[in-house]
Amino acid sequence: MGGESHDLVAGGTPEQIVDSLMGDRSPRNIRACLPAEDQDFFDRDFRQAMAGATEELDLGPVDDLLAYWWHVARMKATGEYQAVLAEGRRVQADIESGEYVPGRPLREVLAERAAELGVKLDL
Template sequence: MPVAPSAIRAALPPEEAGEFDREYRRVMAEATESLDLTGVLAMLRRWQRVVWSARDPEAHRRMLDQAARLSSGEDVATEPWTTTKARLGL
């Protein structure tokens, strides 16, 4: 069942709300021109996953830090997905 954009925004960590707002306005403007909500729905599904991952705020902040370090080219310890799945028992 789809979740209202306002509910997603309310559940986000405060430091992520501004980025949500900017992206929401952009995809809504695109949808207004194209008459296609596909981009809006994809954006909301992605932000819903952010809300789910942010249930543990410290783990979420560590993940964001790791992603920022990887994006900036830093050498960050990673592991293959198969290893992660095995470690988590998936």
């Protein structure tokens, strides 16, 4: 799918978007696979990361940023993002009401998921 128009990918099915993301992790494709309402945020973050990379001569933060946005694009395409937000709201409501919320510490879960994606997080 890497050779197809990026506009087609953005309007594609969740499966097409995920296939595109799996085959092409370029900034242009990640941006095209994001919902329109996220593209300006991606642009801002990417430009800021590239400016920093130019000053520091270090592409590590750019790679981390692209991994983050790749994951967001994939989650939003599949509906997983909304499910995560809904679960977060449910847990937050339980915490605020004084309910015991079993589970692992968030830092541990985030570190594990980041490692699976090859993303370095400073927690």
